[in-house]
Amino acid sequence: MTWTTAQHIALAFDFPVVFTRNAFDPENAALAEVFGRSGPGPHRAGVVIDAGLAAAMPGLADRARAYCAVHDAAIRLVAPPLTVPGGERAKADFAVVEAVWKLTYEAKLCRQSFLVVIGGGAVLDAAGFAAATAHRGVRLIRMPSTALAQNDAGVGVKNGVNAFGRKNYIGAFAPPYAVINDHALLATLPAREIRSGLAEAVKVAVVRDADFFARLCELAPLLAALDCDALEEADRRCAVAHLEHIASGGDPFEMGSARPLDFGHWAAHALEEATGGDMRHGEAVAVGMALDTLYAARVGLLPRADADAVLGLLEQLGLAVWHPALANLDMPAAVEAFREHLGGRLHLTLPTAIGRRIEVHDVDYASLAAARETLAGRGVPSGPACPGE
Amino acid sequence: MTWTTAQHIALAFDFPVVFTRNAFDPENAALAEVFGRSGPGPHRAGVVIDAGLAAAMPGLADRARAYCAVHDAAIRLVAPPLTVPGGERAKADFAVVEAVWKLTYEAKLCRQSFLVVIGGGAVLDAAGFAAATAHRGVRLIRMPSTALAQNDAGVGVKNGVNAFGRKNYIGAFAPPYAVINDHALLATLPAREIRSGLAEAVKVAVVRDADFFARLCELAPLLAALDCDALEEADRRCAVAHLEHIASGGDPFEMGSARPLDFGHWAAHALEEATGGDMRHGEAVAVGMALDTLYAARVGLLPRADADAVLGLLEQLGLAVWHPALANLDMPAAVEAFREHLGGRLHLTLPTAIGRRIEVHDVDYASLAAARETLAGRGVPSGPACPGE
Numbered sequence: 213m214t215w216t217t218a219q220h221i222a223l224a225f226d227f228p229v230v231f232t233r234n235a236f237d238p239e240n241a242a243l244a245e246v247f248g249r250s251g252p253g254p255h256r257a258g259v260v261i262d263a264g265l266a267a268a269m270p271g272l273a274d275r276a277r278a279y280c281a282v283h284d285a286a287i288r289l290v291a292p293p294l295t296v297p298g299g300e301r302a303k304a305d306f307a308v309v310e311a312v313w314k315l316t317y318e319a320k321l322c323r324q325s326f327l328v329v330i331g332g333g334a335v336l337d338a339a340g341f342a343a344a345t346a347h348r349g350v351r352l353i354r355m356p357s358t359a360l361a362q363n364d365a366g367v368g369v370k371n372g373v374n375a376f377g378r379k380n381y382i383g384a385f386a387p388p389y390a391v392i393n394d395h396a397l398l399a400t401l402p403a404r405e406i407r408s409g410l411a412e413a414v415k416v417a418v419v420r421d422a423d424f425f426a427r428l429c430e431l432a433p434l435l436a437a438l439d440c441d442a443l444e445e446a447d448r449r450c451a452v453a454h455l456e457h458i459a460s461g462g463d464p465f466e467m468g469s470a471r472p473l474d475f476g477h478w479a480a481h482a483l484e485e486a487t488g489g490d491m492r493h494g495e496a497v498a499v500g501m502a503l504d505t506l507y508a509a510r511v512g513l514l515p516r517a518d519a520d521a522v523l524g525l526l527e528q529l530g531l532a533v534w535h536p537a538l539a540n541l542d543m544p545a546a547v548e549a550f551r552e553h554l555g556g557r558l559h560l561t562l563p564t565a566i567g568r569r570i571e572v573h574d575v576d577y578a579s580l581a582a583a584r585e586t587l588a589g590r591g592v593p594s595g596p597a598c599p600g601e
Numbered sequence: 602m603t604w605t606t607a608q609h610i611a612l613a614f615d616f617p618v619v620f621t622r623n624a625f626d627p628e629n630a631a632l633a634e635v636f637g638r639s640g641p642g643p644h645r646a647g648v649v650i651d652a653g654l655a656a657a658m659p660g661l662a663d664r665a666r667a668y669c670a671v672h673d674a675a676i677r678l679v680a681p682p683l684t685v686p687g688g689e690r691a692k693a694d695f696a697v698v699e700a701v702w703k704l705t706y707e708a709k710l711c712r713q714s715f716l717v718v719i720g721g722g723a724v725l726d727a728a729g730f731a732a733a734t735a736h737r738g739v740r741l742i743r744m745p746s747t748a749l750a751q752n753d754a755g756v757g758v759k760n761g762v763n764a765f766g767r768k769n770y771i772g773a774f775a776p777p778y779a780v781i782n783d784h785a786l787l788a789t790l791p792a793r794e795i796r797s798g799l800a801e802a803v804k805v806a807v808v809r810d811a812d813f814f815a816r817l818c819e820l821a822p823l824l825a826a827l828d829c830d831a832l833e834e835a836d837r838r839c840a841v842a843h844l845e846h847i848a849s850g851g852d853p854f855e856m857g858s859a860r861p862l863d864f865g866h867w868a869a870h871a872l873e874e875a876t877g878g879d880m881r882h883g884e885a886v887a888v889g890m891a892l893d894t895l896y897a898a899r900v901g902l903l904p905r906a907d908a909d910a911v912l913g914l915l916e917q918l919g920l921a922v923w924h925p926a927l928a929n930l931d932m933p934a935a936v937e938a939f940r941e942h943l944g945g946r947l948h949l950t951l952p953t954a955i956g957r958r959i960e961v962h963d964v965d966y967a968s969l970a971a972a973r974e975t976l977a978g979r980g981v982p983s984g985p986a987c988p989g990e
Contacts, residue, residue, distance in 0.1 A: 213621060213622055214619060214620065214621040214622075214629070214631050215619070215620045215621070215837075216617050216618065216619045216620070216631075217617070217618050217620075217841060217844060218615060218616075218617055218618075219614075219615065219616050219617070219618055219756070219776075219844050219847075219848060220613065220614070220615050220848055221613070221614040221615075221758065221776055221847065221848055221853045222611070222612070222613050222614075222853075223611070223612040223613070223614075223853060223854060224609065224610070224611050224612070225608075225609070225610040225612075226607060226608065226609050226610075227607075227608050228605050228606070228607055228608070229605065229606050229607075229608055230603060230604070230605045231603065231604045231605070231606075232602060232603040232604075233602055240603070242603050242605075313764065313765075313770075313771065314765075317764070317765045317767070317770065320941055322940070322941045322942070322943070322944035322945065323855070323856075323942075323943065323944025323945070324944035324945035325944070341734075344773065345730075345734075345771050345772060345773055346770065346771060347770065347941075347942055347944065348759060348761060348769070348772045348773055348774055348855075349773070349774065349854075349856075350944075367608070369610065370737060372737060375702065375706070376702075376703075376706045378706075380737070381702075381706065381735065381736065382702065382734050382735065383734060383736075383737045384733065384734055384737055384738070384773055384775075385737055385738065386773075387608075387610055448604075452606060455606060455608050458608075458610065459608060459609055459610055464610045464611075464612060465612060465738075466712070466737075467712075467738075551711070552709055552711045552736075553711070553712075553736055554711070554712060555711035555712025555713035555714070555736065555739075556711065556712070556713035
């Protein structure tokens with residue numbers, strides 16, 4: 213009486229990640245070429261701009277419009293650029309999501325139309341969720357405007373907004389149609405933002421690329437001074453490492469046991485929630501990595517010298533390894549919330565050497581508390597988490 | 602200065618579609634086995650039930666709970682079954698979506714937990730969208746409770762809710778973890794619902810399976826009398842045709858030119874919107890197919906005898922081929938709304954013989970109006986669209 217048929221569905225997504233400067237210079241063909249990948253144009257498009265970026269770069273919306281006008285064989289801008297609140301507010305509720313849904317509806321963007329989203333990670337996440345769900349997905353071109361977005365989330369396959377006090381509780385896996393990493397968009401970022409973005413570079417270096425770690429140590433004085441070329445190199449290398457991790461893991465939508473590169477992120481998520489957005493994501497990741505690095509050393513997984521190297525690099529880059537909110541964190545609850553978000557059994561990524569990682573499934577909370585104690589003793593170095601900067 | 606890296610992501614989804622009867626009979630292992638596919642249990646699960654079904658089948662929620670208790674090695678029900686409004690109301694706004702998000706949050710369902718949704722197509726669509734987006738996707742087991750849901754949407758890869766007055770404006774492509782088609786769930790359906798579900802069987806037969814069309818003609822008297830075995834055969838064959846269409850098309854998420862099997866659906870969507878939900882989806886599809894069949898014949902694509910056979914089968918099954926709302930429909934606007942939803946160039950599926958189809962990209966509206974005239978002349982046969990039934 214019972215009869216089963218097995219359904220098999222195979223999907224492939226191919227998208228370019230373009231590293232460039234001044235993407236809206238009319239002479240720069242990169243963006244128009246991305247539109248051209250979908251056949252003869254012009255293709256309908258809407259543009260969403262992060263208000264923070266728009267304020268820092270007056271004229272950006274006009275330059276985007278002018279670019280589309282010059283490249284009108286490829287791009288037909290069918291609505292004025294929509295400016296939405298930037299920063300964590302963008303994903304604190306559904307306001308940005310709904311504004312972008314309204315744009316797609318009113319501008320009659322169809323599933324083969326384009327939405328170009330220019331902004332920080334939170335705007336990319338919220339507008340990206342809207343793009344992924346309007347008509348079950350219009351084509352999204354991400355133009356990340358923070359170091360963090362360019363080197364990590366902006367090149368990935370996720371989007372989302374917060375709900376129930378949880379980061380990214382509502383979201384989807386949805387590869388973009390293309391990513392344009394325009395280094396010039398980073399020009400006006402505050403030093404704190406730029407430095408915060410370096411945390412993800414340290415992360416991928418520590419858990420998967422010893423050569424990159426060595427290079428970061430070499431570049432550290434230049435990076436600490438926010439040298440443009442050094443930052444571009446670090447960000448690009450970090451982005452490519454994330455791209456490789458997603459593509460090579462065999463489970464890009466994390467349906468099974470595949471994990472994102474989330475070393476240090478259980479504590480980071482909890483710290484961001486606990487501080488109500490006062491910490492930048494990268495700042496929280498730096499503290500989270502420092503904690504897990506000391507924990508790994510304490511439980512004998514990581515040589516002490518390697519742990520010192522990780523903390524030393526973070527501090528050299530001006531990233532604080534301690535935040536007072538960590539002192540009060542309910543660590544078992546934070547680990548459990550992290551497990552629940554990823555699903556299934558707990559997987560924590562820890563380094564076993566510079567460039568190598570393992571997944572652990574249990575936490576020795578006494579050792580973790582001891583690691584926290586040690587970290588508290590390191591105090592707060594000069595850096596972006598200092599009050600007054 | 603510009604440098605591009607090509608990201609390639611490959612994904613595979615495998616899910617079983619189980620045809621059974623009395624899935625909550627403790628002796629029926631089908632549902633527990635679906636949980637077992639994900640490894641040793643018990644696995645956390647929540648259950649969502651369509652209020653219409655719950656009313657028609659008193660004790661269903663209790664039977665579901667009892668089933669989980671018997672199969673506690675596989676299933677751990679972590680919250681009482683949640684009953685949500687059924688029918689088109691379920692997807693008219695975000696109320697059901699939000700209720701299911703709240704359930705997943707409060708019951709601490711993670712990405713490797715399960716949500717079992719039992720109900721008609723609208724509840725599956727709304728709760729399915731919530732499941733696809735909570736934690737970026739918890740595992741969804743669909744138990745469709747209408748013929749239409751069992752033979753079409755319930756086995757597919759889409760979900761969604763209405764917005765801006767448009768059907769399914771917000772949604773996602775998200776394969777289920779499994780589908781359990783329990784024929785016993787259909788036992789209490791009103792005759793009108795069951796008959797409406799046959800429209801999709803006619804659809805797949807007309808545009809892709811001449812043998813199935815012949816079989817439907819053979820079974821027509823039994824189907825018209827709502828014979829249980831005949832309905833089960835028709836529904837199963839229809840479901841399998843939909844599964845094959847999705848898997849074999851090479852573009853299951855419809856990112857390019859691949860199309861769902863949507864013969865007759867442009868007018869159906871418009872009729873459903875115009876009548877504010879008074880027409881069942883299948884009833885609207887029957888009228889839409891009749892219109893497009895006559896149009897195909899009028900423009901010389903389809904032999905007249907085949908057109909007569911299609912209309913004859915619909916009428917034999919008790920499906921009306923005309924609805925007064927069609928008389929006032931702005932047909933060019935409806936075609937354009939349909940094009941926009943699917944995206945890109947217009948693709949309308951028309952039959953060129955029983956079992957064969959082509960895609961056309963232009964409409965001769967004079968011929969379409971003439972086809973509508975002809976259809977109006979056929980009047981309203983005895984059938985489910987008659988007032989008073």
